[in-house]
Amino acid sequence: MTPEQFRHAGRRTIDWIAHYLETIERHPVLSRVAPGEIRRRLPPRAPERGEPFDAILQDLDDVILPGITHWQSPNFFAYFPANASPPAILGDLVSSGLGVQGMLWATSPACTELETHVLDWLVDLLDLPDRFKSDGAGAGGGVIQDTASSASLCALLAARERATGFQTNETGVDRALTAYTSTQAHSSLEKAAGIAGIGRRNLRPIEVDAAQAMRPDALERAIAADRRAGRTPCFVCATVGTTASTAIDPVPAIAEVCRRYGVWLHVDAAHAGSAALCPELRWIHAGVEHADSYCFNPHKWMLTNFDCDCFYVADRAALISTFSVTPEYLRNPATESGTVFDYRDWQVPLGRRFRALKLWFVIRQYGAEGLRAHIRRHVALAQEFAGWVAADDRFELAAPVPLNLVCFRHVGGDPANQRLLDELNGSGSLYLTHARLDGRLVLRLAIGGTFTERRHVAGAWQLIRDRAGAAAA
Amino acid sequence: MTPEQFRHAGRRTIDWIAHYLETIERHPVLSRVAPGEIRRRLPPRAPERGEPFDAILQDLDDVILPGITHWQSPNFFAYFPANASPPAILGDLVSSGLGVQGMLWATSPACTELETHVLDWLVDLLDLPDRFKSDGAGAGGGVIQDTASSASLCALLAARERATGFQTNETGVDRALTAYTSTQAHSSLEKAAGIAGIGRRNLRPIEVDAAQAMRPDALERAIAADRRAGRTPCFVCATVGTTASTAIDPVPAIAEVCRRYGVWLHVDAAHAGSAALCPELRWIHAGVEHADSYCFNPHKWMLTNFDCDCFYVADRAALISTFSVTPEYLRNPATESGTVFDYRDWQVPLGRRFRALKLWFVIRQYGAEGLRAHIRRHVALAQEFAGWVAADDRFELAAPVPLNLVCFRHVGGDPANQRLLDELNGSGSLYLTHARLDGRLVLRLAIGGTFTERRHVAGAWQLIRDRAGAAAA
Numbered sequence: 001m002t003p004e005q006f007r008h009a010g011r012r013t014i015d016w017i018a019h020y021l022e023t024i025e026r027h028p029v030l031s032r033v034a035p036g037e038i039r040r041r042l043p044p045r046a047p048e049r050g051e052p053f054d055a056i057l058q059d060l061d062d063v064i065l066p067g068i069t070h071w072q073s074p075n076f077f078a079y080f081p082a083n084a085s086p087p088a089i090l091g092d093l094v095s096s097g098l099g100v101q102g103m104l105w106a107t108s109p110a111c112t113e114l115e116t117h118v119l120d121w122l123v124d125l126l127d128l129p130d131r132f133k134s135d136g137a138g139a140g141g142g143v144i145q146d147t148a149s150s151a152s153l154c155a156l157l158a159a160r161e162r163a164t165g166f167q168t169n170e171t172g173v174d175r176a177l178t179a180y181t182s183t184q185a186h187s188s189l190e191k192a193a194g195i196a197g198i199g200r201r202n203l204r205p206i207e208v209d210a211a212q213a214m215r216p217d218a219l220e221r222a223i224a225a226d227r228r229a230g231r232t233p234c235f236v237c238a239t240v241g242t243t244a245s246t247a248i249d250p251v252p253a254i255a256e257v258c259r260r261y262g263v264w265l266h267v268d269a270a271h272a273g274s275a276a277l278c279p280e281l282r283w284i285h286a287g288v289e290h291a292d293s294y295c296f297n298p299h300k301w302m303l304t305n306f307d308c309d310c311f312y313v314a315d316r317a318a319l320i321s322t323f324s325v326t327p328e329y330l331r332n333p334a335t336e337s338g339t340v341f342d343y344r345d346w347q348v349p350l351g352r353r354f355r356a357l358k359l360w361f362v363i364r365q366y367g368a369e370g371l372r373a374h375i376r377r378h379v380a381l382a383q384e385f386a387g388w389v390a391a392d393d394r395f396e397l398a399a400p401v402p403l404n405l406v407c408f409r410h411v412g413g414d415p416a417n418q419r420l421l422d423e424l425n426g427s428g429s430l431y432l433t434h435a436r437l438d439g440r441l442v443l444r445l446a447i448g449g450t451f452t453e454r455r456h457v458a459g460a461w462q463l464i465r466d467r468a469g470a471a472a473a
Numbered sequence: 474m475t476p477e478q479f480r481h482a483g484r485r486t487i488d489w490i491a492h493y494l495e496t497i498e499r500h501p502v503l504s505r506v507a508p509g510e511i512r513r514r515l516p517p518r519a520p521e522r523g524e525p526f527d528a529i530l531q532d533l534d535d536v537i538l539p540g541i542t543h544w545q546s547p548n549f550f551a552y553f554p555a556n557a558s559p560p561a562i563l564g565d566l567v568s569s570g571l572g573v574q575g576m577l578w579a580t581s582p583a584c585t586e587l588e589t590h591v592l593d594w595l596v597d598l599l600d601l602p603d604r605f606k607s608d609g610a611g612a613g614g615g616v617i618q619d620t621a622s623s624a625s626l627c628a629l630l631a632a633r634e635r636a637t638g639f640q641t642n643e644t645g646v647d648r649a650l651t652a653y654t655s656t657q658a659h660s661s662l663e664k665a666a667g668i669a670g671i672g673r674r675n676l677r678p679i680e681v682d683a684a685q686a687m688r689p690d691a692l693e694r695a696i697a698a699d700r701r702a703g704r705t706p707c708f709v710c711a712t713v714g715t716t717a718s719t720a721i722d723p724v725p726a727i728a729e730v731c732r733r734y735g736v737w738l739h740v741d742a743a744h745a746g747s748a749a750l751c752p753e754l755r756w757i758h759a760g761v762e763h764a765d766s767y768c769f770n771p772h773k774w775m776l777t778n779f780d781c782d783c784f785y786v787a788d789r790a791a792l793i794s795t796f797s798v799t800p801e802y803l804r805n806p807a808t809e810s811g812t813v814f815d816y817r818d819w820q821v822p823l824g825r826r827f828r829a830l831k832l833w834f835v836i837r838q839y840g841a842e843g844l845r846a847h848i849r850r851h852v853a854l855a856q857e858f859a860g861w862v863a864a865d866d867r868f869e870l871a872a873p874v875p876l877n878l879v880c881f882r883h884v885g886g887d888p889a890n891q892r893l894l895d896e897l898n899g900s901g902s903l904y905l906t907h908a909r910l911d912g913r914l915v916l917r918l919a920i921g922g923t924f925t926e927r928r929h930v931a932g933a934w935q936l937i938r939d940r941a942g943a944a945a946a
Binding site for chain 1: 474475476477478479480482483484486487488489490491492493494495503504506508509510511512515518519520521522523524526528529533536537538539540541542543544545552555556557558559560561562563565566567569570571572573574578579580581582583584586587589590591594595597598619620622623626630633641642643644645646649650659660661663664667668669670671672673674675772778779780795796798813821822823824825826830833834836837838839840841842843
């Protein structure tokens with residue numbers, strides 16, 4: 001395919017996507033295919049000869065779309081949003097077109113420098129601590145990871161290394177290391193503890209209060225007990241916006257415990273962090289100025305398509321020392337002076353895409369005020385929905401609603417809620433997921449779609465009310 | 474930005490990329506900017522108000538392009554290629570447009586099933602062992618990882634778990650575990666040994682023969698010595714196509730050692746694997762039928778833009794048991810029966826892009842014969858270039874040339890080669906990188922660009938000859 005043929009095929013692909021976005025509400029939000037159904041539509045062997053591009057595009061409609069759960073539908077209220085946007089799609093397209101691999105500064109200086117720069121912009125946009133800036137008073141910096149799972153793993157590894165004088169990397173785990181999160185923390189922490197050779201059982205699940213937030217007194221007791229038993233506490237992960245209910249751990253008090261015991265504090269704000277674009281919501285980040293590392297995902301709630309996690313550290317040397325494998329070979333005056341970074345030493349993989357482009361496109365296209373308007377709209381819609389729930393005798397709120405996630409349930413008990421959930425998702429009109437809070441099934445309605453408007457949320461509530469009678473029966 | 478505005482902005486972006494590809498040879502291949510130069514062109518703070526899309530596109534030319542090292546230039550001969558292609562770019566565009574997150578089968582069945590299916594196609598296309606197929610006689614399967622670094626880490630972790638009865642994940646590293654690669658293996662193995670809590674010093678660098686390939690006798694001695702010392706050898710990584718010189722480890726003999734000692738064998742064919750599209754090059758995969766895991770990167774030499782590493786295991790249960798964090802919660806009849814996979818349990822992160830689309834677009838657009846033609850063209854050009862080197866008294870070949878990488882040097886010694894390299898890369902006309910083989914500096918010319926033709930390779934040789942006199946002076 002020549003560049004000129006690319007021009008024609010590219011326009012057709014753009015049109016296909018535009019049409020998809022224009023007609024997305026016609027599809028059932030949750031895919032209805034059975035296991036294996038998509039594979040059965042595909043030929044058993046790859047084609048020997050090339051096929052016309054139009055045949056491939058046609059199969060997107062015929063083969064692929066039936067197997068898609070439409071994350072970009074304005075009626076997608078499941079999990080947390082993954083709200084892509086037109087400028088993000090186009091920024092990512094340019095990244096694919098340039099096809100650079102930014103493992104080292106030298107392999108495309110713009111790939112590294114735009115990333116560093118845009119991540120510094122975001123420190124200002126979210127009013128994060130200056131110590132996370134690459135050119136701030138401290139020695140920190142930001143990097144794009146694929147996901148918050150990887151950010152947590154990187155933080156845990158740096159914590160492990162700092163606690164062991166950077167010797168575990170060299171000689172392996174040689175003592176009982178322990179880590180701490182609340183019972184409501186993301187499952188990726190458990191995965192990371194296994195990967196890092198620390199062991200999942202050495203990740204202590206700290207109990208939560210009535211609002212599902214970590215109890216700092218319980219954290220301190222757990223750390224002190226491990227210390228007394230001769231173990232080495234090395235890492236605490238506080239969550240700002242838990243997956244189940246957007247509970248917000250009390251970071252100031254947790255940070256004080258971490259300070260007293262010399263433990264690395266990571267703050268996982270994967271979903272909620274984007275809220276701090278709005279000054280009135282920045283209270284969620286109280287205490288983050290004491291964290292050793294922090295992450296949030298523009299690919300969740302900042303209009304940037306997956307994958308894009310912004311990961312910050314206060315002491316970049318600790319991170320680089322954790323991941324750098326051939327320091328002599330890689331070091332050069334520019335890297336040493338701190339004016340440029342080789343991001344291969346800030347992450348698990350060696351290679352990296354030019355992901356900063358999509359973030360740059362998004363920030364410039366919407367501007368800070370445009371991004372804030374999106375967040376405010378979603379938060380206001382969630383508050384309005386919560387009001388509707390609270391005013392209906394058949395329903396109750398199951399957790400506080402600090403941001404854009406409403407956890408609620410039918411008063412008829414778990415079976416009624418399960419029936420209601422199945423009916424709603426089976427209708428094709430919307431998609432919700434569930435969680436368990438205090439042992440009870442709750443429905444989660446997360447409002448964050450780029451194209452979600454009041455009419456979609458009102459329509460969801462209407463459908464929920466309509467089906468509530470049947471569910472309770 | 475509405476879908477209709479996206480349509481217009483998208484066409485302009487497609488045109489920008491087409492124009493970039495049409496004019497790519499006008500740019501110096503290696504970026505000439507100084508550290509910090511790109512950042513200085515960027516405003517210190519993000520814009521408060523949104524900007525016109527055209528202003529962003531204009532800045533691609535004015536701000537970004539000077540900081541790009543042009544990996545897609547037909548004169549890029551550095552590292553290994555990362556040869557994107559028009560259909561890959563458009564497949565990735567569709568992935569961005571759909572914006573699905575394929576962590577579970579249910580979160581978009583097509584995302585999982587197309588990936589499983591296309592990876593099975595590739596087993597046939599490369600004539601890989603049937604045990605790596607998801608629907609083969611065995612219990613294997615394939616998954617897309619971001620990079621070979623991540624594939625190696627996943628393989629090492631699964632090996633660690635298998636060797637310790639899947640207890641290390643639970644309780645942490647509690648014994649001296651050891652791993653083995655040749656001295657020529659990729660640096661990511663060292664990084665992985667650190668991450669996994671095994672320790673970099675417990676990754677034994679096995680000596681190589683004159684062709685830079687691992688010596689199986691040395692491997693066996695190292696494993697036996699560790700066993701006698703009470704350590705637990707758990708993992709061997711053989712390389713098919715080393716980074717420095719595309720040396721090919723003797724996998725059949727290595728596999729026999731692994732079998733005798735019960736050690737997991739991973740085969741890293743990140744770059745070279747794509748060659749097996751051609752029957753006459755499949756000898757590189759001799760012995761792979763005995764491997765526990767295998768990977769190759771379509772994002773290197775199969776016209777698919779970064780990131781796309783195809784990772785296969787013979788026993789998927791070992792991999793899933795390594796990464797699954799909440800088996801009860803996630804398991805469902807479809808997953809259990811093996812008819813569908815939840816790929817979150819095959820990798821480090823939770824979330825995942827719909828990366829199979831670009832691979833599907835590439836395979837269908839070119840067909841098997843089109844892909845083979847690309848490989849054959851690159852290999853033939855490398856052989857021709859090697860012939861030119863061998864016939865010139867001022868140069869010598871520094872390693873065998875089994876595929877598309879030529880390692881050569883000027884007979885004038887290291888300083889002459891360094892001067893020659895600096896001059897060539899400073900010219901802007903091409904980009905080469907170097908390696909050290911047997912302690913001596915060698916120049917590496919890797920031929921794998923999607924748009925690289927004979928005239929580019931001939932032009933490179935002409936330039937090298939022209940500059941050779943000055944370099945020797």
